[in-house]
Amino acid sequence: MDATSAQRKPSARQRLLDAALALFRAQGYTATTVDQLCAAAGVTKGAFFHHFTSKEALGVAGAEYWGSMTGALFEQAPYHQPADPLQRVLAYIDFRRALLQGTPAEFCCYAGTLVQEMYQASPALREACATCIFDHCGTLVEDIEATRQQYGADEVWTAASLTRHTQAVLQGAFVLAKAAGDAAVAVECCEHLRRYVELLFKAPVGRPQTGESA
Amino acid sequence: MDATSAQRKPSARQRLLDAALALFRAQGYTATTVDQLCAAAGVTKGAFFHHFTSKEALGVAGAEYWGSMTGALFEQAPYHQPADPLQRVLAYIDFRRALLQGTPAEFCCYAGTLVQEMYQASPALREACATCIFDHCGTLVEDIEATRQQYGADEVWTAASLTRHTQAVLQGAFVLAKAAGDAAVAVECCEHLRRYVELLFKAPVGRPQTGESA
DNA sequence: AAATACATACCAACCAGTTGGTATGTTCAT
DNA sequence: ATGAACATACCAACTGGTTGGTATGTATTT
Numbered sequence: 001m002d003a004t005s006a007q008r009k010p011s012a013r014q015r016l017l018d019a020a021l022a023l024f025r026a027q028g029y030t031a032t033t034v035d036q037l038c039a040a041a042g043v044t045k046g047a048f049f050h051h052f053t054s055k056e057a058l059g060v061a062g063a064e065y066w067g068s069m070t071g072a073l074f075e076q077a078p079y080h081q082p083a084d085p086l087q088r089v090l091a092y093i094d095f096r097r098a099l100l101q102g103t104p105a106e107f108c109c110y111a112g113t114l115v116q117e118m119y120q121a122s123p124a125l126r127e128a129c130a131t132c133i134f135d136h137c138g139t140l141v142e143d144i145e146a147t148r149q150q151y152g153a154d155e156v157w158t159a160a161s162l163t164r165h166t167q168a169v170l171q172g173a174f175v176l177a178k179a180a181g182d183a184a185v186a187v188e189c190c191e192h193l194r195r196y197v198e199l200l201f202k203a204p205v206g207r208p209q210t211g212e213s214a
Numbered sequence: 215m216d217a218t219s220a221q222r223k224p225s226a227r228q229r230l231l232d233a234a235l236a237l238f239r240a241q242g243y244t245a246t247t248v249d250q251l252c253a254a255a256g257v258t259k260g261a262f263f264h265h266f267t268s269k270e271a272l273g274v275a276g277a278e279y280w281g282s283m284t285g286a287l288f289e290q291a292p293y294h295q296p297a298d299p300l301q302r303v304l305a306y307i308d309f310r311r312a313l314l315q316g317t318p319a320e321f322c323c324y325a326g327t328l329v330q331e332m333y334q335a336s337p338a339l340r341e342a343c344a345t346c347i348f349d350h351c352g353t354l355v356e357d358i359e360a361t362r363q364q365y366g367a368d369e370v371w372t373a374a375s376l377t378r379h380t381q382a383v384l385q386g387a388f389v390l391a392k393a394a395g396d397a398a399v400a401v402e403c404c405e406h407l408r409r410y411v412e413l414l415f416k417a418p419v420g421r422p423q424t425g426e427s428a
Numbered sequence: 429a430a431a432t433a434c435a436t437a438c439c440a441a442c443c444a445g446t447t448g449g450t451a452t453g454t455t456c457a458t
Numbered sequence: 459a460t461g462a463a464c465a466t467a468c469c470a471a472c473t474g475g476t477t478g479g480t481a482t483g484t485a486t487t488t
Binding site: 247248249259260262268269 | 476477478479480482483
């Protein structure tokens with residue numbers, strides 16, 4: 001029963017979810033108050049607790065919302081186009097690199113930010129964030145598996161473990177970007193990750209990276 | 215200099231620093247209250263504000279303390295022994311992997327945890343954590359530079375950028391370990407990082423996969 | 429004597445969550 | 459077609475407990 005299209009401005013629930021993504025990513029979960037969320041969403045506290053039983057419930061719903069938003073973004077992203085699976089994996093990394101625009105609060109991961117802070121205090125939040133992160137890994141595993149079969153690869157590592165490593169590099173890149181106050185260090189990490197994937201599937205002749213743009 | 219010998223017990227300031235490392239790493243900065251820190255350290259609030267002007271000041275002092283503790287740990291670690299610089303770098307990664315014991319709160323990084331949460335709210339905390347992280351990178355750069363000169367390497371990346379990538383992998387590994395509730399995923403990331411470094415310094419020309427054994 | 433190192437008691441602001449209410453539908457027997 | 463019964467969406471004011479921080483005291487060291 002989606003009546004959202006009929007309404008002019010987004011519902012209070014929707015605006016609270018958007019506020020959660022913005023504020024939790026910028027300030028962290030604990031430092032963000034319910035009043036701040038209400039103010040950012042333009043709703044009252046009564047509306048907040050009408051739609052969410054607690055601040056924690058908004059955090060969990062926010063993780064699911066974040067997962068669906070990013071899921072849609074990556075699903076329709078252009079990196080799936082190459083016929084060669086290795087090129088799709090490299091294009092994914094380039095796509096992630098291209099996303100590193102603006103401030104850390106704008107490109108960092110909601111799930112990674114919240115789980116680091118709340119993994120012990122809130123099992124529900126931990127699990128919602130873990131699902132978000134590892135489900136995203138699942139969207140990469142087929143391309144990597146196809147690359148393994150087409151190019152051959154060492155059997156000591158699995159496609160799934162490389163997807164997790166990829167997410168770790170990105171999550172760590174966000175941390176370093178926040179520390180440095182600059183996205184440049186995160187871009188560097190994407191380049192190292194790309195080089196790793198290239199080297200993993202390169203048998204002969206070290207070729208310097210291509211100019212890119214397919 | 216044993217802390218628990220017949221001498222007096224550690225000073226209140228020292229115990230507060232130890233409490234800061236334990237609680238901030240486990241619960242995050244904002245969710246940890248001054249009262250909790252005092253209770254964990256076995257001191258009163260008066261003692262707290264005698265030694266630190268604010269909770270934030272304890273956070274900053276904790277970052278410096280963390281930097282000196284880890285600095286000493288890595289300085290006397292055995293990974294410096296190999297004569298070959300590449301072996302020293304690989305031994306560093308193996309040492310980091312060996313450190314992944316117990317719960318995430320026990321092996322994660324104080325600086326990484328705090329800077330992710332507080333980089334916007336507290337510039338002082340952000341800078342103290344950034345110094346901690348990037349100073350540690352500095353302890354690796356010479357070994358990597360020596361490896362570059364001895365083995366040769368692509369000029370598109372620098373030794374300093376590889377130290378930062380290394381820290382990103384570790385910081386991201388901590389995030390994923392917190393999400394998964396298991397250190398295994400972090401160990402995997404160390405293995406991928408080790409493989410990357412190995413591949414970087416394998417002959418740029420020739421078949422790297424023959425005779426490979428991880 | 430005077431600084432240092434604590435301890436006790438306290439506070440104003442703030443916090444997540446509650447209460448009791450209004451406005452606007454929607455359902456359905458009459 | 460209409461009005462009672464009910465449901466949804468939202469609001470302003472309030473509450474009990476918590477927060478970081480302070481004021482003021484006392485014991486110990488120098």
